[in-house]
Amino acid sequence: MPELTLVKAVNRALDEALSLDDAVVLLGQDIGQDEGVFRVTEGLLKKYGPNRVIDTPLAEAAIIGGAVGMAAYGLKPVPEMQFSGFFYQAYHQVENHVSRMRNRTRGRIGMNMVIRMPYGGGIRAVEHHSESREAIYAHTPGLTMVIPSGPRNARALLLTSILKYPDPVIFFEPKLIYRAFKENVPDEPEFLPIGKAQVVREGTQLTLISYGATMRPTLEAARDLAEDDGVSVEVIDLLSVAPLDTETITASVRKTGRAVVIHEGHRRCGIGSEVVARIVENALDCLEAPIKRVTGYDIIFPYFSREAPYLINAERVKHAAKEVLEY
Amino acid sequence: MPRKTLTIKSKVESLSILDEKGNLDADLDPKLSTQKSLELYRLMLLARRLDERCINLQRQGRIGTYGPCRGQEAAHCASGILMTPEDWVVYAFREPGTAIFRGWPIEHSMYFWGGFEEGCRPPEGVNDLPMCVPIASQVPHGMGLAWAMKLRGDPHCVLTYLGDGATSEGDFHEAMNFAGVYKLPCIFLVQNNHWAISIPVANQTASQTIAHKAVAYGFNGIQVDGNDPLAVYVATKEAADKARKGGGPTLIEAVTYRMSVHTTADDPTKYRSDDEVKAWEKRDPIVRFAKYLKKRRILSEDLEQKIENEIQTEVRAAVERYETYCKSVDPSIVFDYMYADPAPEIVRQREEYRACLVREGVLKT
Numbered sequence: 001m002p003e004l005t006l007v008k009a010v011n012r013a014l015d016e017a018l019s020l021d022d023a024v025v026l027l028g029q030d031i032g033q034d035e036g037v038f039r040v041t042e043g044l045l046k047k048y049g050p051n052r053v054i055d056t057p058l059a060e061a062a063i064i065g066g067a068v069g070m071a072a073y074g075l076k077p078v079p080e081m082q083f084s085g086f087f088y089q090a091y092h093q094v095e096n097h098v099s100r101m102r103n104r105t106r107g108r109i110g111m112n113m114v115i116r117m118p119y120g121g122g123i124r125a126v127e128h129h130s131e132s133r134e135a136i137y138a139h140t141p142g143l144t145m146v147i148p149s150g151p152r153n154a155r156a157l158l159l160t161s162i163l164k165y166p167d168p169v170i171f172f173e174p175k176l177i178y179r180a181f182k183e184n185v186p187d188e189p190e191f192l193p194i195g196k197a198q199v200v201r202e203g204t205q206l207t208l209i210s211y212g213a214t215m216r217p218t219l220e221a222a223r224d225l226a227e228d229d230g231v232s233v234e235v236i237d238l239l240s241v242a243p244l245d246t247e248t249i250t251a252s253v254r255k256t257g258r259a260v261v262i263h264e265g266h267r268r269c270g271i272g273s274e275v276v277a278r279i280v281e282n283a284l285d286c287l288e289a290p291i292k293r294v295t296g297y298d299i300i301f302p303y304f305s306r307e308a309p310y311l312i313n314a315e316r317v318k319h320a321a322k323e324v325l326e327y
Numbered sequence: 328m329p330r331k332t333l334t335i336k337s338k339v340e341s342l343s344i345l346d347e348k349g350n351l352d353a354d355l356d357p358k359l360s361t362q363k364s365l366e367l368y369r370l371m372l373l374a375r376r377l378d379e380r381c382i383n384l385q386r387q388g389r390i391g392t393y394g395p396c397r398g399q400e401a402a403h404c405a406s407g408i409l410m411t412p413e414d415w416v417v418y419a420f421r422e423p424g425t426a427i428f429r430g431w432p433i434e435h436s437m438y439f440w441g442g443f444e445e446g447c448r449p450p451e452g453v454n455d456l457p458m459c460v461p462i463a464s465q466v467p468h469g470m471g472l473a474w475a476m477k478l479r480g481d482p483h484c485v486l487t488y489l490g491d492g493a494t495s496e497g498d499f500h501e502a503m504n505f506a507g508v509y510k511l512p513c514i515f516l517v518q519n520n521h522w523a524i525s526i527p528v529a530n531q532t533a534s535q536t537i538a539h540k541a542v543a544y545g546f547n548g549i550q551v552d553g554n555d556p557l558a559v560y561v562a563t564k565e566a567a568d569k570a571r572k573g574g575g576p577t578l579i580e581a582v583t584y585r586m587s588v589h590t591t592a593d594d595p596t597k598y599r600s601d602d603e604v605k606a607w608e609k610r611d612p613i614v615r616f617a618k619y620l621k622k623r624r625i626l627s628e629d630l631e632q633k634i635e636n637e638i639q640t641e642v643r644a645a646v647e648r649y650e651t652y653c654k655s656v657d658p659s660i661v662f663d664y665m666y667a668d669p670a671p672e673i674v675r676q677r678e679e680y681r682a683c684l685v686r687e688g689v690l691k692t
C-alpha cells in the first residue's frame with residue numbers, strides 16, 4: 001500500500017478512472033501541459049493524451065456547459081474548476097442544467113459528471129481563492145456535494161463519484177491539506193458509498209461533527225479533550241454534505257446528548273444549520289445542552305494577512321465543546 | 328441573388344510606430360512633449376522597479392503570491408497616461424503603472440498582494456475600480472460606467488484592461504455587445520501577453536487577431552505593438568477622443584509579452600521555452616523607449632540616473648509605509664466594512680471573534 005498525500009491520491013483516482021473507463025474525460029484550465037496549478041493532474045496528459053486530458057480556454061461556463069453536452073452524449077466528464085471561487089462563472093449551467101437534466105428529461109438523460117475544485121483557506125492566496133461555499137451547492141436540488149478529509153477517502157470518494165455514481169457530484173478538495181499528511185491508500189481501487197458519514201472516533205459524552213479540512217482541528221480537539229479532560233468524544237466525518245447522513249448523526253447524538261458542528265464555511269444557512277436542524281428534528285429529546293457551531297463568520301473571507309487568526313483551530317473547538325459539556 | 332463577400336463597416340487596423348530596432352515612422356510619431364515623454368518613461372520605469380521589488384518582497388515572505396507586469400509597461404502605462412481625472416479606469420491586475428499615474432499610492436500593490444483589502448480602496452477623488460481577480464468579470468463594469476456617463480451626458484470615457492485569456496469569457500463578449508449596441512464611450516484594452524497561465528494565445532482563440540473581435544460587435548478594433556509606447560499612446564488617444572465625442576467604443580489589442588512568471592506560484596518552464604522569452608527580451612519596451620528619448624535628446628545618461636535614483640527612493644519609502652501599516656491593524660477589521668449599517672447578528676459575531684482573539688492572545692482587549 002503506497003503512502004500518498006491528498007493531492008497524489010486525487011491524481012491516482014483520476015488516473016484509475018481514466019484507465020478503467022474510456023468514457024472518462026478530464027477538462028479544465030491548465031490541467032494538461034501545466035499538470036494543474038496544484039499538480040493534481042501530474043502525468044495524466046502524457047499518459048492519456050489530449051483527447052482525454054483537455055486544456056481548455058479560459059471560460060468556466062463553456063467548460064461546465066460543454067461537460068453537459070459531453071455527459072448527454074455518454075461521456076463521463078470530470079471538469080476541474082481551478083478554484084471554487086471561479087465556479088460562479090459557470091453557476092447558471094450548474095443551476096439550470098447540470099442539476100436539473102435528469103428531472104427535466106424524466107430520467108432519460110443523466111449527468112454523470114464530477115466537477116472537482118479546490119476550496120478553503122489557509123494557503124495565503126489572493127482574493128477569491130479561499131472561500132468555502134459548499135452550502136450553495138448543498139442547497140441546490142439535484143446536486144451531490146462531496147468533501148473528503150484525507151488521502152484515502154479522497155481517492156475512494158472520487159473514484160466512486162466518477163465510476164459508480166450516475167448523477168452530478170460537486171467534489172470539493174480541501175487544498176489546505178493537499179500536501180499536509182500522507183495515508184496508506186490500498187493498491188486496489190477502493191469505493192465508498194456516497195451520502196454516508198463515518199464515525200472516525202467513538203465516544204459517549206459529546207459528538208463533534210465536521211468534514212474536509214476542519215476534520216484536523218476537530219480530531220485534535222477530540223484527542224485533547226480525551227487526554228486532558230477525560231471526556232469521551234465521538235467524531236463524525238460527514239464526507240458528503242448533500243445528501244446528509246441523518247442516521248449516523250442522529251444515532252450519535254442520541255447516545256451522547258451533546259454536539260458541536262465545525263466548518264470553515266459561513267454560519268448563516270451553512271451546513272451546520274442543516275445538521276442542527278436534523279438533530280433537533282430527530283434527537284431533541286436526547287439533547288442535554290444547546291448545540292454549538294464553530295464556523296466561519298458571515299463576512300467575506302479575509303484577505304490572507306488576516307486569515308491566520310480567522311481560521312478554525314483546535315482551541316476554538318475545545319472552547320465550544322467545554323461550553324456544551326458544562327451547560 | 329448572387330453569393331458575394333459582404334463589406335463590413337467596422338475596420339481592423341494594426342499600428343506600430345517605433346520598432347524594436349529603433350526604427351521610427353516619423354509621420355506617425357505623436358511627438359510627445361518633453362514633459363509628457365519623461366512622465367511616461369518615468370512611469371514605465373517605476374512600474375518595472377516596483378515589480379522587481381515586489382518579487383523580492385514575495386521571496387522574503389513580506390507579501391504573498393505576486394503577479395508581475397514585467398514586459399507590459401508600455402501596454403498599460405502608455406494607455407493609462409491618457410486618462411483624465413473625470414475618466415474612469417477599470418483594472419485587471421497587471422497595471423500598477425496606470426494606477427500610480429491615477430493617484431493610487433505606490434504601496435497599494437503591496438497591500439493587495441500582501442493580503443490587505445486596503446489595496447483595493449481607491450484613494451479619494453480617484454475614479455477607478457479596484458484590481459479584479461475573477462478574469463473578465465470587470466469588463467461589464469467598464470461598460471456600465473460608460474453607460475452611466477452616456478446617460479448623464481458626460482463627455483468622458485472608460486479604459487478597461489483585460490488579458491488575452493479574458494477574451495474567452497462570456498463577460499467580455501456580453502460587455503462588448505452592450506458597448507456596441509449603446510455606442511458607449513468605452514476603450515477595451517486587451518494586454519495580449521501571449522499566455523494565460525500555461526495556455527498560449529493560439530490555444531485560447533482561433534481568431535487571427537483579438538482586435539477583430541470588435542467587428543462582430545459593430546465597432547473598430549486595432550492591434551498595436553504593445554511594447555511600443557508610441558503606438559499604444561496613439562491608439563488610445565484616438566479611441567479616447569472618439570469615445571468622448573460620442574463615437575462609441577474601441578477594442579485595442581496591445582500585443583506584448585509576459586516576461587516573467589504568471590504569478591510567483593507558477594513555474595513557466597513547464598510550458599514555454601527559454602528561447603521564446605529571450606526573443607522577447609530584445610523587444611523590451613523600456614529599453615526601446617529610452618533609446619528613442621535619447622535620440623530625441625530628451626533623456627541623457629545623467630537624467631536617466633537621476634530618475635532611477637528617485638524611483639528607488641520612492642519605492643523604498645512605499646515599502647516602509649506598507650510595513651508600518653501592516654503592524655498596526657486589528658484583525659477584527661474584517662467585520663467593519665461588510666455593511667454600511669451592520670445588523671445585530673454581525674455585530675455580535677464581531678464581538679464573538681474579538682473575544683476569541685483575546686482568549687488566544689492575538690488581541691489584548
Ligand SMILES: Cc1ncc(C[n+]2csc(CCOP(=O)(O)OP(=O)(O)O)c2C)c(N)n1
Nearest residue numbers: 086460461462490491492493520522523524
Ligand atoms: C474566472 C477566473 N477563472 C480562472 C482564474 C485563474 N486565473 C488567474 S489568471 C488566469 C489567466 C489569465 O490570463 P489572461 O487573461 O491572459 O491574463 P494574464 O494573466 O496573462 O495577465 C487564470 C486562469 C481566475 N482568476 N478567474
Ligand SMILES: [Mg+2]
Nearest residue numbers: 490491522523
Ligand atoms: Mg495573458
